[in-house]
Amino acid sequence: MTQIDAVGAQILTLLQEDGRMSNARLAEHLGMSETPCWRRLKRLEEAGVIEGYQAVLNRRKLGLGVMAFVQLRCSEHDQAAMAEFQRIVQTTPNILACHNTTGADDFLLIVVARDLDDYSRFVDSTLRRLPGVTSIRSNLSLKEMKASNRLPVTPGR
Known part of the structure; x- marks a missing residue:
């Protein structure tokens, strides 16, 4: 740190x-x-505290009206399957974030799509083909109440 x-x-x-x-x-x-x-x-x-600079884009104005929080459960956790899983996740632009989590599910993804039909195609063409995935649960955002990538910064930390 x-x-x-x-x-x-x-x-x-x-x-x-x-x-x-x-x-x-x-x-x-x-x-x-x-x-x-x-x-x-x-x-x-x-020092890597500042990793880069980027523009903050409005997803809705770019036609990405659906945001989904996707919980995945996997049956395979071997190194090869996880490496392929990670490669696909990192190279798929519709997946904004992926976290390996505790609890009943293994991963939490944040996914964007144009509309529900586009999201359905994404689930079929991408998520269902991820190695070892046995369960997919989606929660769709109805209203975004806060979206920020700004971190709280305090001296001494």
Whole structure:
């Protein structure tokens, strides 16, 4: 774990709000000159605290009206089956996230699709073909009440 001081926490918070913020504007917000600000930012990037920068897209405006939370149970847990499972999950753009979880199911996926017909095709063509999958349970999002990828950043952590 990387230790984050107060200035580092401010940098991370500001960049989560506006990833396109210039170094000059970032330094201005922090009340410091540009060179030390740039050095701190580079240290956060090199330490892997900042993994990259990306635009936040509106899935609905891109025609992706369905979001599903999918619970999968698997019968096979050997190394080859799990490697193939992971390869498919990582290369399938409709799967936004996949977590290996505790409880009755083995995996929780977040999946997007254009509509219910598109989601049905996705289940048949992709999820049912994943190695070792014995159970698929879907929960469809009726209303997104909060969606964020911003992490709480506090100094000293």
